[in-house]
Amino acid sequence: MAIEKVYDLVSRGKAKLTPAAVQEALDAGFAPADILEKMITAMDVVGEKFKNGEIFVPEMLIAAKAMKKGVEVLKPHLASGAAGALGKVVIGTVAGDLHDIGKNLVAMMIESAGFEVIDLGVDVPAEKFVEAASADGVKIVACSALLTTTMPALEATVAALKAAGKDYKIMVGGAPINQEYADKVGADAYTPDAATAAKKAKELAC
Ligand code: B1M
Secondary structure, eight states: OHHHHHHHHHHTTOTTTHHHHHHHHHHTTOOHHHHHHHHHHHHHHHHHHHHTTSSOHHHHHHHHHHHHHHHHHHHHHHOOSOTTTTOEEEEEEBTTOOOOHHHHHHHHHHHHTTOEEEEOOSSBOHHHHHHHHTSTTEEEEEEEOOOGGGHHHHHHHHHHHHHTTOSOEEEEESTTOOHHHHHHHTOSEEOSSHHHHHHHHHHHHO
16 A cells, blocks of 8 residues: 555665655555654554664664655645744744654644744754744744653743743744643653644634
């Protein structure tokens, strides 16, 4: 099945072959959200293999590259809104953390929901978040963290953003984050995935 091929290619890090397989799955009538879900599942399997010592960082990296290539094909099918109408969202992955696939998906869905997205990239120090968030029209600051070791950086970022005292909402997310942690650090919202993040951003901004 076309969608299983996508799963197989991403989990094996076949960046050159993945885009065509994603297109094939789309042509076969699979929903873009389901294809994306398959790719995320493939990354989960890659993560498990890494945890079990079956693969190492280079394999995780090539799987990430394959997923990124696949997402490029999916992007026009997932994103559709008129960017900018709802205000600005500053987004980034916190200091010390290089994971950006989830953050990029959140950025894409938020943009599609009608926001202008200012993407600060990965390994973003708290001060850089604060500086970018001080621009006119910033309604939301969205911080992603994928490592338990970067959760303190997320906490420090939220604290710095709150201390700046500006009128924006702070959203947090990423695999190790949950509602309890978001409440503890004083974020305005936690969401588990990109689609929910976009929905929540609209609620917070409107
Ligand atoms: Co890393 N890595 N990694 N890695 N990596 C994980 C996260 C890990 C769980 C793997 C494992 O051990 N099972 C583990 C973390 C363990 C932990 O802390 N609990 C881990 C580790 C240990 C590491 C290194 C320390 C390994 C090493 O060097 N020894 C190292 C750290 C580097 C650093 O950041 N300083 C490292 C490096 C890397 C690569 C660079 C090789 C690569 C990243 C490439 C890239 O992103 N450009 C990589 C990858 C690919 C992974 C896994 C396999 C996949 C991550 C991913 O992209 N998932 C990952 C295992 C896993 O996640 N299952 C793993 C798909 C993506 C769509 O999901 O990012 O979770 P995710 O995003 C989700 C949600 O979390 C949510 O929405 C998305 C879904 O819609 N979300 C938000 C994310 N941000 C959000 C923000 C929001 C709301 C929702 O609001 C603001």
